[in-house]
């Protein structure tokens with residue numbers, strides 16, 4: 001699976017300067033399908049600030065092992081207000097079995113992931 005109805009292949013790829021966006025993404029189909037369902041549910045254009053991350057991504061190299069983005073199980077969706085963030089998170093937990101979720105008002109995105117270790121949240 002390379003793209004979905006509203007998200008191009010480029011949007012799923014790593015956007016870091018190390019790989020220069022030349023690493024083909026390895027997103028899990030469930031992540032891609034679920035993200036598209038959020039887009040359908042909100043019925044408004046959405047952009048992904050981060051989806052797949054290569055192993056050289058600056059946010060990943062400092063971790064002892066790669067995070068959910070390197071496993072293809074996470075997306076960061078750009079949001080500009082708390083109401084949209086809450087709608088996305090509520091729908092994703094209730095209907096899409098999201099496990100990890102976090103909202104940064106300061107950075108303007110919602111993180112969602114489908115980790116296999118249960119519900120989890122944190123602050124940015």
Ligand SMILES: [Zn+2]
Pocket residue numbers: 014015016017018019020021023053054055056057
């Ligand atoms: Zn990269």
